[in-house]
Amino acid sequence: MKTASKDLTAVSMVKAALEKAHHYQPDYHIFTWINDAAIKKAEEIDRRIAAGEKVGRLAGVPYALKDNFLTPEGETTASARILEGFESPVTATAVKKLEAEGAIMIGRTNLDAFAHGSSTENSYYGPTKNSKDLTRVAGGSSGGSAVAVALGIVPFATGTDTGGSIRQPASFNGVFGFKPTYGTISRYGVVAMASSLDCVGFFAENTDDMDLLMMICAGQDSYDLTTLPDYYGKEQVFDDPVKKIAVVKDFDNEAISPEIRAALKAEAEELRANGHEVIELEMPALKYALAAYYIITPAEIASNLSRHDGIRYGFRSEDSGDLTALYQNTRGEGFMSENKRRIMIGNFVLSSGFYDAYYLKAAKARTLLIQEFDKAFRECDFLLMPVSPNPAFRLGEKVNDPVAMYLEDVLSVSLNLAGLPGLSVPVGETEAGLPVGLQLVGPRRGDRELIRFGGEIHKNSAAGSTERHADIMGGKD
C-alpha cells in the first residue's frame, strides 16, 4: 500500500480518493457520508513529513469506514433510521489504531441496517450496487466497503462480520475480505449486532496489506474483555511450506451453483499441482449451522437493540406525552422490517416457554460445530469452502423473501459460531464477468498463516487464470 512521502503527498492521495468517491457515488451509492474535511488531516501529515517528523505505517492512506464504527466525525447511523442524527462522543478502538498510524477516513460506507442482511438492500438509505454490474447487489452487510475497495477508491476499508458480512461482499466484488479469530480486534465502539459472534475485519486489495492492517489493529483492549493479546497465534507452523487442505465434501451438491463448484474443484486441483496435499472431509454438523445462527443471532440482537428507545440516541418519533407510545413509535418507525423480524424472533426464542426448545438447542448445536471444526483441524491445516452458494444476485431478487436471503449465509455463519478466522480470496470470474471468491478457513489463532497462504493461492490462481477462466465458464463439475 502506498503511503505518503516527500514525493507523494497525503493531500494528493486523499484528493484523488475523494474525487473518485464523488464520481462513483451517484451510480453505486457506496457512502452514507463523504468526509470532504479529510483534506485537513492530509495537510497535517504532509506538514509533519516536511518537518522530518515520524509518521505512521499508514501515513496519508485514505480509507473507508463501515458506518457502524463510532467516531465523532459525521453521524454514525449503521444505515438505520433510528440512529439518524447520532453523533458519537467516542471513537472505536480500531479507528484509533488506524488513525494513530496516519490513515485518513474519507467516508462512511453503506450497510444493511444494523448489519442485518446479505445484500445491503436493508439499508435505510437504499442499496449499494455491485462494482461489476449495476443491476446486481454488492453483497452485505458491508456492501459499501467492498465496493469502495473494488472500484479503487481506497486501498482498504473496514468491515464487521457476524455471519459473513465481510467475506460475502468481498467475494461478490473480487477483493480480499478477512474475518479474524473472534476477539482478535477490539469491538469497542462498534455498533453491536450479536456480541458473541461480531468480528472487526477488513477489505483489501492484497494479503500484504491485510497482514499489516491486522498487525496494527489486533490486540488486547481494556474496553473489550474478549480481546486476545495479538494476531500472531501459532506462527511456528510456517516452517512447513507444504500444506494439507481439506475440501468440505458436504457442499458438493445442487444447492451450490455450478460456477462456484467448478471454481472450488479447479482450486483444489491447482493446490495439488503446487505440491500441497488436498483431502476431502465430511463435516455433517455444518448442516445445523444456519438454523443455530438464526436463533442465537436474533437472541443477541433483541437484547442489543433494546437500548434504542428514542431517548438516548438519534431519531425520536413525535412526542405525544405518552412515554410508552414514544418508545413504540420510535422503534416502529426507526427500525427496518428486517431489524424488527430479528427482534421478534430473538424475544420468541428466549421466552420462557420456548427457551429450551430453541435457544438451548441452538447453543448445543454450536458446541457440536466447534467440536467438529476441532476434529477437522486435527486432520488438516486449512479448509477450503465456497463463501456463498452463488455469485452476486440481482437487486430485488431476494429482498422480499427472508428465508432465501438467510440461505445466502449457509456457508459463512459456521465460522462465526465457532469463532474461527476466514479469508475470502478472489479466484476468478464467471462468464458474465462476476467475481468468484473462495473461503479459506483456519484454526483458532491461525490468522496470520491463513492470510499468507491466501496470498499464495491468489498468486497461483492469477498465474493459471486463463485455464481457470475456461473451467469456470464451462461450469464443469
Ligand code: GLN
Ligand atoms: N448475512 C448475515 C445476517 O444477515 C450476516 C450479517 C453480518 O455478518 N453482519 O445475519
